[in-house]
Amino acid sequence: xxxxxxxxxxxxxxxxxxxxxWSSIVGPMEGKGPLGKHFDLVLKDNLLEGDTSWEKxxxxxxxxxxEIALEKIKLQAGDLDFYLAGDLLNxxxxxxxxxxxxxxxxxxLYGACSTxxxxxxxxxxxxxxxxxxxxxxxxxxxxxxxxRQLRYPTEMGVQRPMTAQWTVTGAGSYIxxxxxxxxxxxxxxxxxxxxxxxxxxxxMGTAMAPAALDxxxxxxxxxxxxxxxxDIIITGDLGVLGTTVLKELFHKExxxxxxxxxxxxxxxxxxxxxxxxxxxCGCSSVVLNYLLGQMLNKKARRILLVGTGALLxxxxxxxxxxxxxxxxxxxxxxxx
Amino acid sequence: xxxxxxxxxxxxxxxxxxxxxWSSIVGPMEGKGPLGKHFDLVLKDNLLEGDTSWEKxxxxxxxxxxEIALEKIKLQAGDLDFYLAGDLLNxxxxxxxxxxxxxxxxxxLYGACSTxxxxxxxxxxxxxxxxxxxxxxxxxxxxxxxxRQLRYPTEMGVQRPMTAQWTVTGAGSYIxxxxxxxxxxxxxxxxxxxxxxxxxxxxMGTAMAPAALDxxxxxxxxxxxxxxxxDIIITGDLGVLGTTVLKELFHKExxxxxxxxxxxxxxxxxxxxxxxxxxxCGCSSVVLNYLLGQMLNKKARRILLVGTGALLxxxxxxxxxxxxxxxxxxxxxxxx
Numbered sequence: 011x012x013x014x015x016x017x018x019x020x021x022x023x024x025x026x027x028x029x030x031x032w033s034s035i036v037g038p039m040e041g042k043g044p045l046g047k048h049f050d051l052v053l054k055d056n057l058l059e060g061d062t063s064w065e066k067x068x069x070x071x072x073x074x075x076x077e078i079a080l081e082k083i084k085l086q087a088g089d090l091d092f093y094l095a096g097d098l099l100n101x102x103x104x105x106x107x108x109x110x111x112x113x114x115x116x117x118x119l120y121g122a123c124s125t126x127x128x129x130x131x132x133x134x135x136x137x138x139x140x141x142x143x144x145x146x147x148x149x150x151x152x153x154x155x156x157x158r159q160l161r162y163p164t165e166m167g168v169q170r171p172m173t174a175q176w177t178v179t180g181a182g183s184y185i186x187x188x189x190x191x192x193x194x195x196x197x198x199x200x201x202x203x204x205x206x207x208x209x210x211x212x213x214m215g216t217a218m219a220p221a222a223l224d225x226x227x228x229x230x231x232x233x234x235x236x237x238x239x240x241d242i243i244i245t246g247d248l249g250v251l252g253t254t255v256l257k258e259l260f261h262k263e264x265x266x267x268x269x270x271x272x273x274x275x276x277x278x279x280x281x282x283x284x285x286x287x288x289x290x291c292g293c294s295s296v297v298l299n300y301l302l303g304q305m306l307n308k309k310a311r312r313i314l315l316v317g318t319g320a321l322l323x324x325x326x327x328x329x330x331x332x333x334x335x336x337x338x339x340x341x342x343x344x345x346x
Numbered sequence: 347x348x349x350x351x352x353x354x355x356x357x358x359x360x361x362x363x364x365x366x367x368w369s370s371i372v373g374p375m376e377g378k379g380p381l382g383k384h385f386d387l388v389l390k391d392n393l394l395e396g397d398t399s400w401e402k403x404x405x406x407x408x409x410x411x412x413e414i415a416l417e418k419i420k421l422q423a424g425d426l427d428f429y430l431a432g433d434l435l436n437x438x439x440x441x442x443x444x445x446x447x448x449x450x451x452x453x454x455l456y457g458a459c460s461t462x463x464x465x466x467x468x469x470x471x472x473x474x475x476x477x478x479x480x481x482x483x484x485x486x487x488x489x490x491x492x493x494r495q496l497r498y499p500t501e502m503g504v505q506r507p508m509t510a511q512w513t514v515t516g517a518g519s520y521i522x523x524x525x526x527x528x529x530x531x532x533x534x535x536x537x538x539x540x541x542x543x544x545x546x547x548x549x550m551g552t553a554m555a556p557a558a559l560d561x562x563x564x565x566x567x568x569x570x571x572x573x574x575x576x577d578i579i580i581t582g583d584l585g586v587l588g589t590t591v592l593k594e595l596f597h598k599e600x601x602x603x604x605x606x607x608x609x610x611x612x613x614x615x616x617x618x619x620x621x622x623x624x625x626x627c628g629c630s631s632v633v634l635n636y637l638l639g640q641m642l643n644k645k646a647r648r649i650l651l652v653g654t655g656a657l658l659x660x661x662x663x664x665x666x667x668x669x670x671x672x673x674x675x676x677x678x679x680x681x682x
Contacts, residue, residue: 115536139475200451
């Protein structure tokens with residue numbers, strides 16, 4: 011029997027589960043960005059007509075992204091064995107209410123912006139382990155719900171420092187299962203919490219960079235691979251500053267960084283005043299939709315997506331603690 | 347190859363992972379309760395000497411419970427392939443900081459009071475699926491941290507209605523792995539979100555009872571078993587009122603309920619003024635320590651522990667939403 015755990019942190023899915031379907035819904039700012047045309051649905055406003063709160067809109071975005079992903083391959087929610095989901099809000103409220111709507115077995119996850127890759131990793135294990143045939147995974151974030159929970163209500167108009175990232179209003183859903191062809195989920199590397207003492211909630215890219223470094227290095231070491239074995243190594247949302255820090259950390263250790271990119275860098279254009287780029291669970295969740303399209307168009311054959319999560323708690327921050335961070339990586343391959 | 351998924355919601359762990367070690371730490375009130383002598387450590391105060399916040403104490407409780415569980419079988423954190431943990435606090439802060447301390451691959455979970463059984467279910471999958479040899483699982487709650495986050499700061503002295511449950515100050519840790527003998531983890535039934543419209547944060551037992559009903563019925567149906575196939579079917583923390591509701595729901599459908607019990611009923615004595623019994627992730631996490639002791643003493647051979655989670659969000663409650671609930675079940679067997 012081939013090995014399933016390789017090295018210290020990496021899992022190998024020998025049966026090569028496939029991404030059967032995916033979808034993305036974004037807010038107006040993300041729709042105007044350089045990837046806008048690659049998303050399934052762009053909302054006209056951060057608040058859906060008739061909704062009385064941004065939280066209700068975010069929940070509908072997550073729910074509808076899963077409905078679209080199911081519809082694309084003519085499945086019903088009941089055809090999924092499990093639903094794995096999470097978001098940035100306390101008690102992962104969007105995921106809970108979406109699971110209530112779907113009515114299927116549900117496992118709630120919290121990994122901040124690493125939630126999507128945590129979910130895809132577990133989906134790979136469930137399918138490769140023989141416990142499921144089809145698994146749904148979702149993650150979402152919303153600028154206005156996240157800001158008022160984690161920083162300041164947006165109505166206050168607090169000036170954001172240039173190190174701050176813009177929380178992406180977006181939801182992405184994925185259906186993982188078995189198929190003869192398609193984009194394969196071949197490996198997952200489960201991260202360790204790294205904390206280099208950063209406590210500034212407006213500079214999460216710098217806080218997360220060491221976690222991304224640690225997981226990417228562990229991944230390459232576990233599999234005996236090098237950076238150049240990937241067409242793209244893309245982090246979740248380190249943003250402008252965090253990506254610079256990550257590249258510097260790699261340079262110091264003698265690694266090339268030519269093929270390193272970041273979802274938070276791709277989603278907004280330079281004219282969109284996002285400051286240090288995008289962030290939030292929704293960032294990598296919708297940008298992966300674009301990346302999968304690139305793979306189907308043969309612009310990339312093997313990518314490593316490393317979801318980066320700043321496990322920021324306002325309570326522990328007020329109590330003087332720094333921000334623990336984590337990063338989980340998944341490998342996606344397509345040779346169709 | 348024997349089936350791994352049985353029926354709609356139940357997983358069968360054919361390699362029968364074992365509980366290798368476990369431990370429990372509780373606060374003073376839990377220590378004075380009827381199960382007090384069964385816990386590894388009873389704190390003298392809800393705030394550890396030198397700590398400046400209850401949150402810091404809760405985090406240390408979770409961390410120390412894992413240290414004790416490791417110490418009992420002479421393992422180090424690095425001997426675990428994964429750490430799965432969660433708690434009641436926003437951003438599962440206790441789990442994140444404990445994972446930072448342990449320094450191993452970490453998957454963060456949110457399932458409110460179903461977190462322990464969610465973790466044990468995933469641990470079973472990881473080990474039975476061949477992805478891990480040893481997995482650590484923790485969950486915790488703390489009266490003062492939970493009350494001030496989810497209801498009112500305890501200093502306010504708000505009068506609690508008789509339907510309210512008392513959040514257990516406690517942390518439990520478990521190490522799951524392979525061994526020739528010991529208590530076996532044979533099945534897990536993953537719950538669906540159920541919501542019967544209860545929106546009272548001071549009556550979570552009633553809110554959670556339908557989720558427990560649904561998961562227990564699904565479990566018995568999936569495996570073709572009856573209530574009497576278990577020595578005890580024990581819910582996480584429905585408390586006095588919730589357990590009464592659950593039994594009534596079962597009676598209406600013609601099920602016997604003689605062997606149904608609840609962790610929230612066992613942890614406090616009638617003289618402890620807890621009102622409707624115990625609750626919180628820590629409740630089932632420490633009571634399971636007691637139950638495993640009973641199994642080793644041959645007072646029970648097969649139990650079904652059904653962790654019940656009220657996925658209560660203060661934000662959605664203020665916005666008029668009801669409380670979505672979930673329950674996950676795990677089967678434990680010992681014939682030693």
